[in-house]
Amino acid sequence: GAGVSQSPSNKVTEKGKDVELRCDPISGHTALYWYRQRLGQGLEFLIYFQGNSAPDKSGLPSDRFSAERTGESVSTLTIQRTQQEDSAVYLCASSLVPAGGPETQYFGPGTRLLVL
Amino acid sequence: GDSVTQMEGPVTLSEEAFLTINCTYTATGYPSLFWYVQYPGEGLQLLLKATKADDKGSNKGFEATYRKETTSFHLEKGSVQVSDSAVYFCALRNTGGFKTIFGAGTRLFVKA
Numbered sequence: 001g002a003g004v005s006q007s008p009s010n011k012v013t014e015k016g017k018d019v020e021l022r023c024d025p026i027s028g029h030t031a032l033y034w035y036r037q038r039l040g041q042g043l044e045f046l047i048y049f050q051g052n053s054a055p056d057k058s059g060l061p062s063d064r065f066s067a068e069r070t071g072e073s074v075s076t077l078t079i080q081r082t083q084q085e086d087s088a089v090y091l092c093a094s095s096l097v098p099a100g101g102p103e104t105q106y107f108g109p110g111t112r113l114l115v116l
Numbered sequence: 117g118d119s120v121t122q123m124e125g126p127v128t129l130s131e132e133a134f135l136t137i138n139c140t141y142t143a144t145g146y147p148s149l150f151w152y153v154q155y156p157g158e159g160l161q162l163l164l165k166a167t168k169a170d171d172k173g174s175n176k177g178f179e180a181t182y183r184k185e186t187t188s189f190h191l192e193k194g195s196v197q198v199s200d201s202a203v204y205f206c207a208l209r210n211t212g213g214f215k216t217i218f219g220a221g222t223r224l225f226v227k228a
Contacts, residue, residue, distance in 0.1 A: 004159065035218075042205065042218040043218035045216070056215075091160070104165075106159075106161070107159040107160035108159050109157075
């Protein structure tokens with residue numbers, strides 16, 4: 001497909017377990033973003049990757065959260081020792097123009113995480 | 117810091133009614149402004165954008181004008197359709213930056 005894909009679409013886990021969320025950006029998009037959307041709230045920026053530059057991790061809420069991206073391909077967001085407050089929809093977006101101009105971000109459908 | 121405030125939903129309208137979803141922002145510098153839409157079961161997608169004061173973004177019958185004097189970017193449509201039912205997000209990004217700040221979203225229901 002031509003769009004951003006994410007997996008799994010839904011994830012239910014127990015408190016304390018680790019989870020890994022995956023994002024496949026649109027081919028050729030140099031920039032990749034992760035956001036978190038809690039119920040009834042706006043999108044909260046988590047992390048930004050641009051090409052081979054060091055990622056901007058300033059939005060990660062705690063050291064339990066980490067993300068990786070190899071080159072301009074797949075990214076994984078890992079949450080260790082999950083807590084109930086981690087329950088949210090995790091959205092990934094990619095874009096062609098990395099910064100500066102008002103480029104369009106293309107969003108994936110999200111992964112809905114529920115921590116019991 | 118930068119922020120976006122949009123009207124709370126849900127907004128329920130009958131088909132062919134006029135729609136306004138208010139959005140105001142706080143930002144340093146001269147941000148670009150966006151409206152994103154999320155249809156049921158789909159990912160967010162850009163609806164329209166404006167990059168400078170007095171610009172009007174438009175798409176699919178929706179319009180929003182960048183008003184610097186009132187720091188607003190209200191979304192309007194003259195005649196809504198059932199297919200417009202979705203969640204609408206107002207957002208901004210400051211010049212030279214990459215972080216996009218989103219509002220909380222406004223859910224729109226359009227009844228036939």
